[in-house]
Amino acid sequence: MEKRDRGEMDTAPSEPLHSHIKLLKTNRELLVTHIRSTQCLVDNLLENEYFSAEDAEIVGACPTQPDKVRKILDLVQSKGEEVSEFLLLVLQRLEDAYVDLRPWLVEIGFSPSKLIQSKTVVNTDPVSRYIQKLRHQLGRDSKFILCYSQKEEVLLEEVYTDTIMELVSFSNESLGSPGSLARLLDHSTGVLNEQGETIFVSGDAGVGKSMLLQRLQSLWAAGQLDARLKFSFHFRCRMFSCFKEGAMLSLQDLLFKHCCYPEQDPEEVFAFLVRFPHTALFTFDGLDELHSDFDLSRVPDTSSPWEPAHPLVLLANLLSGVLLKGATKLLTARTGIEIPRQLLRKKVLLRGFSRSHLRAYAKRMFPDRATRDRLLDQLEANPNLCSLCAVPLFCWIIFRCFQHFHGAFDSSPELPDCTVTLTDVFLLVTEVHLNRTQPTSLVQRNTQSQTEALRGGLATLRALGQLARWGMERELFVFSQEEVQAAALQEADLQLGFLRAVPEPGLGEDQLSYEFFHTTLQAFFTAFSLVVDAKVGTRALLRFFQEWPPGEAAVEACSAPFFPFPCLGARGPAGDNPFRNKDHxxxxxxxxxxxxxxxxxxxxxxxxxxxxxxRKRKALWAHLFASLRTYLKNLPRTRSGGFNQVQAMPTFIWMLRCIYETQSEKVGQLAAKGICANYLKLTYCNAYSADCSALSFVLHHFRKRLALDLDNNNLNDYGVRELQPCFSCLTVIRLSVNQVTDSGVKVLYEELTKYKILTYLGLYNNQITDVGAGYIASILDECKGLTHLKLGKNQITSEGGKCLALAVKNSKSIFEIGMWGNQIGDEGAKAFAEALRNHPSLTNLSLASNGISTEGGKSLAQALHWNTSLRIFWLTQNDLDDEVAESMAEMLKVNQTLKHLWLIQNQITAKGVAQLADALQKNTGIMEICLNGNLMKPEETGGFEGEKRLVLS
Incomplete structure (x- = not known):
């Protein structure tokens, strides 16, 4: 047999130079070693009538896989060149089935003839068939979005709209947008830890995390993601809570029995997956919904894909890379949940809808332009309602209510034109659901009021409330049929759309489970039950307010942004609840x-x-007053820059939301009175535009002047509009990293120039163009006390730069200007040079990363001959060369007041550095010139070691 495997050239007839028979013979050992899917070869040979049924039986009778390969090769070679060439074609076409032979096929340069190319190749390889089945199943499961009721579905493709998606650092600092869902999985952008295995996506309830995963599944099923991702497995994290402590499962069973089972040879499919883990995409939705007392510290990690373990152990080891290292893993959770940094590969925040996203979504939901324009006009007229639409879930609810009234009543539905709270929105959707049971008529419309609808459906609402509250008290979001029946819900109630049926893997049952269409709806019905149930006393009414403990502010202020997850192997303090997110x-x-x-x-x-x-209102208000007073009293305070600064936390945002829902001026006044500081810092609180309504509701009662820092949130233009009631008292406004556009800047101009008390305006890293720069220039012109202006990382070009420079030139108060990361170019630089000449107050100026080259740099240097106010000048990351260095050197011989000059990462060589070094001999005022990152060779830096004020590395 060994002699035969090598091939016996002396017994073979004379063969052509490029004989395919010869290729099979001389590479027999390679083929026997690497061909595993023999049935696929037999199927193709049968399909093209190269094999008879008898040939197939002969192959099938061989006892081992290598023997089958040898027999196939013998039979193929005996049938001649054409059949041998066809066999090579099958090996080439079916790459996944014969992955180990790809290098060899490339090496031999196999190119089939036209005759062979025309032959049919069928893919019956177990791995390929499983991939096809996975694509079909995920394509089917992700095609539709389940809407109002279980009978009403819409195509995902027709309504899906991207949301704001932001790559962030470990500390949630923005790293920019990935640009698309496909780029989200790209290994070249936003990577925080090369050794990390998990892409972690977080966002508030309703912001679209599950929808994003459904869209990813749809793209994968359609073959529109990275072609290397051949497998996709989707899990809801809550299913891992369904397994008992003693449950044991192999990874193969977890994937195949709870996702999709191979039709043939599961061992071969699993072996391929284990061998090529980088071909798999895993998505795990809703880590915050994983509730389990299972302690991973009591069980060892499992590194073997075949060894049975508890499903939670499998989950933890998949996320960490102990199992299937190299697979792409995407995990979602609500804001506030963190996972150990060593697991993280990327971190992504979902921010919801911007103004443009909202319009795109409206276009998808309302193809008829007249209807869509009417809706958008109503939204624009109601900034409060519009700001709620920044959250996709609430936007969907509002749009569907509009659709319902449009279809049920007439062609001119009206959205509420007064102040709308989130409670109003959920009452509206409840009314719409209940009205679905009312008879419809072509000649007479349903005129049932909201009161009549709620009263008529009270039995249903009570039953839903009982089920929701029972689950909320136990932190359960999925209900069995028995639990639904125990709440006295009837079949007709299930068809209203409040609940939807879901298959829940992991339960070991074929029957369906039920869940509310979103956790926020379950929260609404829980609150409804607490209000309408006569048996609910004060203690039960307020039980969920225990999430506002008096000392929480201090705890939040001193704790690191890491919340341990024992179920993922992290160790936390004894008694610490790992599921810190309590949005529901x-x-x-x-x-x-x-x-x-x-x-x-x-x-x-x-x-x-x-x-x-x-009685219930009195008890709630008393508790709300006490909680708010205690919380505000315990907020950490610092003295900084003449301000008494208070650092608020996300819990304060929730308190503001609750205060706003009351629509009680008395509660708003109490909150304003309790702030007791003149600088309110709300950075990184994940505040949305709708939260600005709540903030204004309180701050318009604040009678003193106030500094408000809202950097690094998600406010957008609608949030700026909602802040209008409190602009009259704001001296400091920081709105950096908030998706503010020219439209929001226009609102700032209109409001701030009314009061003219502004001293600090922070708009770094937004979406402001030259149009917005014009509005900001006008603010600078009219607000005579403005000292600080931060406009870095926007989209301002030379036109906007010239406009701003003119305003700076005319300002007698401006102290600091930050323009880093725009594109004002040489024309803008020349305008700023003119502003610098003889300026009385400008002390700090950043024009870093602005596309400034020789002409602009020389103009700035020349202007500084006449300036005595500037102390710090940043020109990092431009295109400044030795000519500019020479001009700066000449300037330094005259200007003795400039202290810090940053020329990092430009185009300056040793020649320019030498000129600057010479100038320092005549300048005693400058403290440092930073030149690292220029065109200096390492051996050239030694000549300047004596001048300590030159920073070269």
Missing amino acids: IQFTNLFLCGLLSKAKQKLLRHLVPAAALR
Whole structure:
């Protein structure tokens, strides 16, 4: 047999130079070693009538896989050149089936003839068939979005709209947008840790995390993601809570039994996956919904793909890379959840809809232009409602309610034109759902009021509330059929669309489970139940407010942004709850405040005895007052820059939201009175535009002047509009990294120039163009006390630069200008040079990374001959050369007041550095000239070691 495997050239007839028979013979050992899918070869030979049924039987009778390969090669060679060439074609075409032979096929340069190219090649390889089955299943499962009821579905492709997606650092500092979902999986952008295995996507409830994963699955199924990703497995994290502590499962069973089972040879498919893990994409949705008492510290890690382990152990080891290292893993969770840094490859924040996203979404939801324009006009007229639409879930609810009224009533539906709270929105969607049961008529429209709708559906609402509250108290979001029946819900109730049926893998049952269409809806019905249930006393009413412990502010202020997850192997303090995100509970509190507000008394008095309603309102307000007073008292305070600064936390945002839901001026006044500081810092609180409504609701009661820092949130233009009521008291406004565009800047101009008290304006890293730069220049012209202006990393070019420079020239108060990362170029630089000449107050100026070259640099240097105010000048990352260095050297012989000059990462050589070094002999004022990153060779730096003020590395 060994002699035969090598091939016996002396017994073979004479063969042509490029004989395919000869190729098979001389490479027999290679083929026997690497061909595994023999049935696929037999199927193709049968399909093209190169093999008879008898040939196939002969191959099938061979006892081992290598023997089958040898028999196939013998039979093929015996049938001649054409059949041998066809065999090579099959090996070439079916790359996944014969992956180990790719290098060899490239090496021999196999190129089939036209005759062979025309032959049919069928792919019956187990791996390929499984991939096809996976694509079909995920394509089917991700094609539709389940909407109002289980009977109503819409195509994902027709309504999906991208949201703001931002790559961030470990500390949530922006690293820019990935640009597309496909780029999200790209290994070249946003990588924080090369050894990390998991792409972590977080965002608030309703911001579109699950929808993003569904879109990814759809793209993969359609072959529109990286071609190297051949497998895709999707899990909801909550399924891992369903396994008992003693459950043991192999990775193969987890993937195949709970995702998609191979039709043939599962061992071969799994072996391929284990061998090529980089071909797999895993998505795990909702880490915050994983609730388990299982302690991973009591069990060892499992590094063997075949060894059974508890499913949570498998999950932890998949995310860490102990299992299937190199696979692409994407994990989602609500804001506030963190995972150990060593697991992280990328970190992504979802920010919801911007103004342009909202319009794109409206176009998809309302193809009819007249209807769409009417909707958008109504939204523009109601900034409060529009700001709620920044959250995709709330936007969808509002749009679907608009659609319902449009279809059920007439062609001119009206959205509410007054102040709208989130409670109003959920009451509206409840009304719409209940009205679906009403008979419709072509000649008579349903005129049932909201009160009548709620009263008529009270039995259903009570049952839904009972189920929601039972689950919320236990932090359960999926309900069995028995639990649904125990809440007295009828089949007709299930068809209303509040609940949807979901298959829940991991339960070992074929029957369906149920969940509310979103956790926020479960929170709403929980609050509704607490209000309308006469048996609910004060203690039960307020149980979810225990998430606001008095000392939380201090704890939050001193803790690092890492919340341990014992289920992922991290170790935390004893008794520490790893599931720190409690948005579902916070939403319950918010809806409770909304339902018990004075404005809802008229609506609820038909559902709840007036005395019970008064008692519950009194208890809630007393607790809210006490919680707010204690929280504000415990917020950390610092003295900085003449301000008494208070550092608020995300819990403060939730308190503001609850206060806003009450629509009580008394509560708003109390909150404003309790701030007791003149600098309110709310950075990195994940505040949305709708939160600006709540912030303004409180701050318009603040009678003193105030500094407001909202950097690194998600406010956008609608948030700026919602801040209008409190602009009259703001002296400092920081809105950096907030997706603000020219439209928002226009609002700032219109409001700030009314009061003219502004001293600091921070708009770094937004989306401001030359149009917005014109508005900012006008603010600088009219606000005579403005000292600090931060405009870096926007989209300002030379036109905007010239406009701003003129305003700077005319300002007698401006102290610091930050323009890093724009593109003002040489023309803008010349304008700033003119502004610098003899300026009385400008002390710090950054024109770094602005495309400034020789002419602009020389103009700036010449202007500094006449300037005595500037102390710090940043010109990093431009195109400044030796000519500019020479001009700067000449300037330094005259200007003795400039202290810091940064020329990092330009085009200056040793010649320019020498000129600057010479100039320092006549300058005693300059403290440093930073020149690292220029065109200096290492051996050239030695000549300047004596001048310590030159920083060369």
